[in-house]
Amino acid sequence: MAESSVELGFVEKRASWKLKSKFFPSKVGGFPSWLRLNPLPNHEDLICKACKKHFVFLMQVYAPILENEHSFHRTIYIFMCPNAKCNKKFSHDNFVIFRSQLPRKNEFYSFEPPEEIEKLSSSPSAEDYQDICEICGCFASLRCDKCSNKKYCSEDHKKNDWEWNHKDVCENDEKDIGKKRQKKLKNYFLLPEFELVTEIEQLPPEAPEKSDEEKMKEYRQFMQSAKAPKDLQDTQLDDLDSLMKKHDKTFNKFQKRIKLEPEQVLRYQRKGVPLWVSSENIPSNSDIPPCCCGAKRDFEFQVMPQLLNYLSLDQVEESIDWGTLLIYTCSKSCQYGTDGYCKEFLWKQDFSDSKE
Ligand SMILES: [Zn+2]
Ligand SMILES: [Zn+2]
Ligand SMILES: [Zn+2]
Ligand SMILES: [Zn+2]
Structure with missing residues (x-):
């Protein structure tokens, strides 16, 4: 078999601690594992313009560019609006993309690769630097009004946690809280968590x-x-x-x-050619805005519709879906805006319904 130059991504169940920031994971669902631990993306950039709900973390792809010292570590994040009503055909407004990168020598992580030890897995993490929302894993500026122990990004998530977990334990005496803590916290907001593992695509002879x-x-x-x-x-x-x-x-x-690989959920080929699902709604160059640094953006990877099968999104009649999600990133993978997180671009292609 011949090798193509596309890396395919597949989902696999993995213990949550192995997917923490410290291990530079590629992953789907659960909490985002932030690369740069401080500052995190702005709250306003994670709010849906249409329905005002907080975006949910869909996935992150660890994709270093080793030619550049400043992108020795590099991760691309996809967030989306959890509200199916905001998922419109031929529109990508319900998604937001961030790119984060760091040199090998940086203020957060050790120079040498981390040891895989569960006890040590939660440090360093974004929580060492700021408050993190209990429900979505993003920057939190609010706290529980009563006990002020729990941290939230928004009133919505404060309310969610109150209903799902916190009302039983808030302001209870310590012994009681200890007992309740044994229980796994409920979180109906996050998507199911998986590791993303990759392998090179193999092509059969013509x-x-x-x-x-x-x-x-x-x-x-x-x-x-x-x-x-x-x-x-x-x-x-x-x-x-x-x-x-x-x-x-x-x-x-x-x-x-x-x-050839029906379970693939990701196709990665930076500066390569996407695999279109239809001849409709293919973006022209002018549809892809340049990076904030002025450089053009190149295709980097695409998310396949197979991923939807793992997300438990389709229990309701109206549901989030896509033909493919195409991620375009700065051709220079610039340092601009990477004090925090640099926004990149997503194009959604839907299956053609042949109505013109
Ligand atoms: Zn929305
Ligand atoms: Zn939140
Ligand atoms: Zn409380
Ligand atoms: Zn740029």
Whole structure:
């Protein structure tokens, strides 16, 4: 098999302590493991412009660029609005991306790689430098009004924690609190947590082109599967041929490529070429804004729709989804704005519904 230059990402269950900041993880869900421990992203940048809810951490990818001393450690973060109503077709306003990077010699972490010891796993962490919200893991500026022990980013999360955990223990005597602490805290806000592990994509030797008949069969199978948009599933078979010709060279290519590793949730290839899910809504150069430093942004990685299967988002009828999420980052991976976290750009491509 030939190697492509794409790194594929897969999710795996992992003990939470192994995914802390100290170990520079790539991960999905749970609390964000901040790279730069102080300052963290601004609260306002984590609030949805449409519904005012606090964004939830989706994933982070550890992606150092070793040519540059200043990006010896480098992590890209994706947050999204947890409100399904804010997930609109062909819009990416319900996401925010941050990039953080550090030189090998820095004020937070040891120069040598950390030892994997559970007892020592929570230090250093962002909590050593500032208050962190109990519910979302972001910067906290509020505290419980009664006991002032618990810390929150927002009134919303203060309320959540009160209902889910804190009302039973707030201001109770110490002995009682000790007992209650044994219980695992409830958190219905965070997404399920996984480690993201990567391996290089392997390509089979060039296969002969499929016949039209074979392609059509695959297309029909896809249309009848749950992943196809509802209105397409009802499309008459007669229309399929013209539909297929119109859109789905791109989609066929997409499907063929992911079939090699159907569980992939991430494709990483900095400055590479994304795998489009459809020929619609492909961004032109002018759709990708330059970095705040003025340099252009390049494609870095994409999140695949398979990730949705692991997030327990689709219990409700209306749900968050995507064809693919494309992350574009500063071509120079600049230091600008990295006193804290530098915002980068996400483009969402949805499955085509062939209505034009
Ligand atoms: Zn929202
Ligand atoms: Zn919070
Ligand atoms: Zn309290
Ligand atoms: Zn830049």
